[in-house]
Amino acid sequence: MKRILIIEDELEMLRNLTTILRLEKFRPLSAENGRAGVDLARRAAADWGKVVDNDILLPILILHDVDKPLMYVRESPDKVGYSQLARELQHGVVGAMLLKDLGLPHIVVSTVATHAGNSPFHGRNFEAYVLHYADYFATDHAIMLEGDDKEPYYQKHWK
Numbered sequence: 001m002k003r004i005l006i007i008e009d010e011l012e013m014l015r016n017l018t019t020i021l022r023l024e025k026f027r028p029l030s031a032e033n034g035r036a037g038v039d040l041a042r043r044a045a046a047d048w049g050k051v052v053d054n055d056i057l058l059p060i061l062i063l064h065d066v067d068k069p070l071m072y073v074r075e076s077p078d079k080v081g082y083s084q085l086a087r088e089l090q091h092g093v094v095g096a097m098l099l100k101d102l103g104l105p106h107i108v109v110s111t112v113a114t115h116a117g118n119s120p121f122h123g124r125n126f127e128a129y130v131l132h133y134a135d136y137f138a139t140d141h142a143i144m145l146e147g148d149d150k151e152p153y154y155q156k157h158w159k
């Protein structure tokens, strides 16, 4: 079954495309971070009165892992390892440097720089919280779509 990545910000359109592609025997993957983040932000606004700035949240949700292709190298056909850059700078920091060069707002740059789970500290803005939970949900979402025999990321911490 071939995978197809769908990037669509209209939820209804995303659902329709996903359904159609599944019927056509594709395995559609959505940009789940964005979808989960928007869902969480709406829930936080309704339940807690916390309103996020979408001009900050959406670039963070879409771009927080922009440096990942630079952080890994293919060592063999079935093995991926860390790049030299990943041994020198933490994931997120490299992405933040790229986003700063592109002129994104400081809050986007600083949130991306500190979003990684192993960052010594994390952003204190509400958009950073939304990213954190959306990122973990999206990880488990992708794993769960792989099949019933896959174990959620949450459980992998305890082995």
Ligand SMILES: [Fe+2]
Pocket: 064, 065, 091, 115, 116
């Ligand atoms: Fe990340």
